[in-house]
Amino acid sequence: xxxxxxxxxxxxxxxxxxxxxxxxxxxxxxxxxxxxxxxxxxxxxxxxxxxxxxxxxxxxxxxxxxxxxxxxxxxxxxxxxxxxxxxxxxxxxxxxxxxxxxxx
Numbered sequence: 102x103x104x105x106x107x108x109x110x111x112x113x114x115x116x117x118x119x120x121x122x123x124x125x126x127x128x129x130x131x132x133x134x135x136x137x138x139x140x141x142x143x144x145x146x147x148x149x150x151x152x153x154x155x156x157x158x159x160x161x162x163x164x165x166x167x168x169x170x171x172x173x174x175x176x177x178x179x180x181x182x183x184x185x186x187x188x189x190x191x192x193x194x195x196x197x198x199x200x201x202x203x204x205x
Contacts, residue, residue, distance in 0.1 A: 103171040103172050104155065104157060104167070104171055105130065105157060105160070105162060105167070105170050105171065105173055105174070105175055106173070106174040106175070107157060107158065107160060107174075107175045108174060108175065108176040108177070110176055110177040110178070111175045111176050111177040111186060112158065113177070114177040114186070115128045115158075115159055115160065115177075116159070118146065119146070119159055122146050122148075123148060125148065126146050126147065126148050127146070127147050127148075127150060127156075127159055127160065127161045128144065128145075128146060128147075128159055128160050128161070129143075129144070129145045129146070129147040129160075129161045129162070130142065130143070130144055130160055130161070130162050130166065130170070130175065130188075131143045131145075131162065131163055131166040132165070132166040132169040132170060140169065142170075142186075142188050144186050147161060151163065155167050160175070169190075169192075170188060170190055172190070172191055172192055173188050173189060173190040173191065173192070174188070174189045175187075175188055176188075176189065
């Protein structure tokens with residue numbers, strides 16, 4: 102099964118975020134309709150997992166979202182302009198400049 106890869110930078114940032122959350126919290130990655138290219142990535146903290154969630158370390162992904170990002174890599178990037186989680190999705194046919202929305 103192909104699955105989302107998570108870089109060391111992303112793992113470290115997720116651990117920092119979850120450190121300040123209630124015990125048992127997770128970092129959720131999901132794909133929703135919208136954005137300028139048709140779909141968009143969403144990142145949130147969640148306190149519960151669902152029976153159909155795929156868990157990778159402390160990251161939860163619902164099954165439908167996983168189908169859109171299963172060959173991708175989650176990274177955390179810091180530069181002079183911003184700090185953000187990014188998904189490098191080789192299956193995306195197009196994406197917008199912000200890196201949050203994409204089309205397949």
